[in-house]
């Protein structure tokens with residue numbers, strides 16, 4: 001698609017009209033899907049460093065990564081018929097954000113689903129910035145897209161230490177989405193310790209040590225249990241392959 005020249009078939013209206021025996025009929029121009037996907041992709045606000053992440057270029061170095069990839073693909077294939085989101089949980093550098101972004105991009109391209117990516121800290125910062133008297137934005141300006149999009153990726157859950165305000169705000173957001181039957185996909189570096197229903201996985205070099213923060217330490221028990229109700233938990237183990245790759249093959 002050429003973005004500077006208007007479409008020769010429809011002049012960028014997205015509709016092609018044809019004269020027929022019973023009057024003119026209009027149908028969607030072939031360019032519409034591609035144009036719509038470009039628009040949805042812009043609105044999804046996927047960070048530049050992740051914009052090429054796809055299922056195809058997801059690297060598998062560990063069985064749990066293969067399992068997670070399959071679940072992410074299944075999630076997009078069954079959309080919009082599922083009623084739970086996903087929580088990718090595992091140490092840094094195992095591809096949690098890559099998979100979450102790949103999933104969003106696939107949903108946009110294949111299912112034309114309105115999606116949004118938000119870093120956990122950025123979301124809290126953006127909401128807080130509206131409290132300033134100098135702010136042109138109202139809290140609802142930040143929250144509207146967070147509430148409305150069919151699928152939200154909330155990346156790095158727990159990256160900011162919890163406070164009563166953080167817990168209340170995030171609970172309000174995800175509870176609202178849950179009640180509206182909107183899907184949320186989370187990623188988190190914080191292992192959920194002490195939960196019997198979760199199978200321990202190989203955490204590579206970064207296994208949970210005594211004194212490490214757990215997910216509950218970071219987001220509180222109420223938020224954690226709500227997320228567990230609304231998501232399938234997908235643990236990804238393995239080593240930080242960004243580190244491994246840096247030392248290994250740096251070719252251009």
Ligand SMILES: [Zn+2]
Nearest residue numbers: 007010029031
């Ligand atoms: Zn067209």
